[in-house]
Amino acid sequence: MKKKRHEKLIEMIQNNVIETQEQMADMLRAEGFDVTQATVSRDIRELRLTKRSTPDGKHKYVIIQDDAGMNDKYTDVLKAGFVSMDSAQNILVIRTVSGMAMAVAAALDAMEFEEVVGCIAGDDTIMAAIRTNEDVQIVMNRLNDLLS
Known part of the structure; x- marks a missing residue:
């Protein structure tokens, strides 16, 4: 279940502007995953997600890519x-x-x-x-x- 949730979370982040953990949890629940804020928080750390600024001054979750920089x-x-x-x-x-x-x-x-x-x-x-x-x-x- 965790693997499927992580896959869905990555897909959601790539296709949506997600600004908060609460928004992330709501979207996962809408997809049928029974999650708590603590679960989402752990997923963020395990998937190495971070927030980046958007052109309109908001912040959204993105996946940290491993590279030399x-x-x-x-x-x-x-x-x-x-x-x-x-x-x-x-x-x-x-x-x-x-x-x-x-x-x-x-x-x-x-x-x-x-x-x-x-x-x-x-x-x-x-x-x-x-x-x-x-x-x-x-x-x-x-x-x-x-x-x-």
Whole structure:
């Protein structure tokens, strides 16, 4: 069932402008799939979906393609969604544009910073677990370099 759902999700993304997880879930339900928001969120991460800007200023889900320029694409996602960041000991809290936290977290995970243990994303906030308190500053500096 998961494979069929993923195939349908890819087809829907290629043929429609899907801006939100809720819209994605509604479309899957209309196709006969019994999904929750958590299922859709997992599918987004497993399929490596991200949001891209459209010419009219909206954002839509797209499939990240593997190629040599992926770090540039991840940086583009960071730049498009990043608002601010702050730390609380070994936790890095990143604020994003509304609806972009999942895409920015996926980009951060894909960059494979050795200091980042993992990320949890909501709608506009990411909590990244960093190995040590000292590593937080290293990650923040690297992100600032990427964003400038």
